[in-house]
Amino acid sequence: MAGEAVVAIASARGRSARAVIRMAGSELARFLLARFEPASTTWDPEDRGSCVGWWIVPAHGWRVPVDVWTYKAPRSVTGTDVVELLVPGSPALAEAIVRDLIGLGAGLAAPGAFTRLAVMNGRLDLAQADAVMALIRARDDADARAAHQALEGGDSRMIESLEDALVDLLIPLESALDFSDQDVAGVIPDDLAVRASELAARLDAAVAAANGRTRRGLPRVVLIGAANAGKSTLWNALTGGAALTASIPGTTRDALEREGTCAGMPVLWVDTAGIDGPRGDVDDLGHAMRERQVRGADLLVGVADARSCDFPEGCALRVATHLDLVREIPADAWGVCAPSGEGLDAFRAAVAERLRRGSGDAPVAFSLRVAEGLRDAAVVVRRGIEALASHPPEFAASDWREAQRLLRRLRFAEPGDPVLDRIFASWCIGK
Numbered sequence: 001m002a003g004e005a006v007v008a009i010a011s012a013r014g015r016s017a018r019a020v021i022r023m024a025g026s027e028l029a030r031f032l033l034a035r036f037e038p039a040s041t042t043w044d045p046e047d048r049g050s051c052v053g054w055w056i057v058p059a060h061g062w063r064v065p066v067d068v069w070t071y072k073a074p075r076s077v078t079g080t081d082v083v084e085l086l087v088p089g090s091p092a093l094a095e096a097i098v099r100d101l102i103g104l105g106a107g108l109a110a111p112g113a114f115t116r117l118a119v120m121n122g123r124l125d126l127a128q129a130d131a132v133m134a135l136i137r138a139r140d141d142a143d144a145r146a147a148h149q150a151l152e153g154g155d156s157r158m159i160e161s162l163e164d165a166l167v168d169l170l171i172p173l174e175s176a177l178d179f180s181d182q183d184v185a186g187v188i189p190d191d192l193a194v195r196a197s198e199l200a201a202r203l204d205a206a207v208a209a210a211n212g213r214t215r216r217g218l219p220r221v222v223l224i225g226a227a228n229a230g231k232s233t234l235w236n237a238l239t240g241g242a243a244l245t246a247s248i249p250g251t252t253r254d255a256l257e258r259e260g261t262c263a264g265m266p267v268l269w270v271d272t273a274g275i276d277g278p279r280g281d282v283d284d285l286g287h288a289m290r291e292r293q294v295r296g297a298d299l300l301v302g303v304a305d306a307r308s309c310d311f312p313e314g315c316a317l318r319v320a321t322h323l324d325l326v327r328e329i330p331a332d333a334w335g336v337c338a339p340s341g342e343g344l345d346a347f348r349a350a351v352a353e354r355l356r357r358g359s360g361d362a363p364v365a366f367s368l369r370v371a372e373g374l375r376d377a378a379v380v381v382r383r384g385i386e387a388l389a390s391h392p393p394e395f396a397a398s399d400w401r402e403a404q405r406l407l408r409r410l411r412f413a414e415p416g417d418p419v420l421d422r423i424f425a426s427w428c429i430g431k
């Protein structure tokens with residue numbers, strides 16, 4: 001890729017004050033000389049820095065005001081030369097400029113191409129590339145903080161220290177193997193299996209932290225409770241939805257899902273059929289749907305009418321409805337009156353607090369790929385521990401070398417490695 005130039009619109013789609021068009025690669029001066037009319041007479045396309053002027057789009061006869069920013073390899077985000085054009089934020093204009101540059105010989109940048117260049121040129125490792133995506137997708141402060149820490153190298157340092165611990169296991173094992181060539185029994189330290197178990201436990205802890213930080217999507221908050229408890233009325237108030245509500249038990253038969261926010265945290269609210277609602281062919285489908293939602297919930301909320309306080313078992317939070325009709329509610333429940341909105345903010349804050357507590361604070365291993373890799377490494381390290389007890393040391397050494405390879409692959413890839421396609425497959429153009 002070093003000999004090519006790629007180009008893409010790097011700003012968000014749509015109208016804005018400015019659009020950013022980014023080019024990376026080599027021989028970018030050729031494009032600048034062909035289309036840029038600098039306002040400064042001393043401008044040189046090999047200079048780094050910025051220069052204002054006009055960008056010419058010959059096919060349309062346009063002369064567009066532009067800020068040209070030039071960054072030089074290797075001190076750029078991609079490690080290559082980079083040029084960014086800041087032009088008025090009209091999508092049609094930005095697209096015309098990109099089309100024109102492609103006509104001049106630039107390639108359209110594939111999704112994630114700029115970050116991929118940064119990886120190939122050693123500006124970022126793979127764990128940091130994952131973090132760039134996690135940061136783009138961050139939906140709240142906690143997401144953004146964890147992604148930022150990973151981008152700053154938090155995950156990379158964690159993986160590196162696990163790799164170091166593996167090397168510490170392999171060194172005595174490999175030197176025992178060297179001795180065995182000379183018909184002298186190699187000495188394997190007594191505590192090697194114990195140290196390997198400690199490493200496996202560290203890998204487990206990192207996986208657990210990673211799972212806590214890895215979003216499978218929005219956290220699912222599922223409302224369950226008796227028929228007529230007021231679940232759908234509450235769900236409507238929380239989401240702005242328009243589910244049917246009525247004082248007839250069994251009004252809701254589907255499971256309804258809708259996004260909302262909880263103290264700034266986006267969540268998916270799920271309304272379900274009443275637990276003791278009517279039975280019958282279609283009703284039973286609704287009950288089965290509720291059971292599935294219960295199994296997939298990140299947080300189960302038990303809803304009951306405050307007049308009966310008939311809460312279902314096994315819920316992490318309780319909310320009592322009909323607060324307008326009672327004087328007191330149990331101390332372990334949040335009281336709400338969904339029609340008036342009373343109590344809703346405090347309930348939302350309690351849900352957000354509960355979800356945050358569940359996800360743990362560990363700022364490591366944000367990406368699913370890293371979590372999977374750590375899990376695989378833990379399995380192989382344990383296989384090596386078993387082999388150490390029952391087989392010649394070569395077997396454990398081979399397993400631990402495999403674990404080393406798995407950990408290394410979390411951070412580095414050779415050009416053409418399929419892991420690169422996997423990482424960048426879901427990216428957008430321009431990043």
Ligand SMILES: Nc1nc2c(ncn2[C@@H]2O[C@H](COP(=O)(O)OP(=O)(O)OP(=O)(O)O)[C@@H](O)[C@H]2O)c(=O)[nH]1
Binds near residue numbers: 230233324336
């Ligand atoms: N006064 C008062 N009425 C409420 C409140 N919440 C719900 N209701 C009423 O209670 C009745 C039942 O509410 P729904 O939201 O349909 O109850 P549900 O739990 O979804 O019931 P099913 O779908 O049958 O399981 C409706 O008539 C609502 O208007 C509340 O806080 N105060």
Ligand SMILES: [Mg+2]
Binds near residue numbers: 231232233252272
């Ligand atoms: Mg309902």
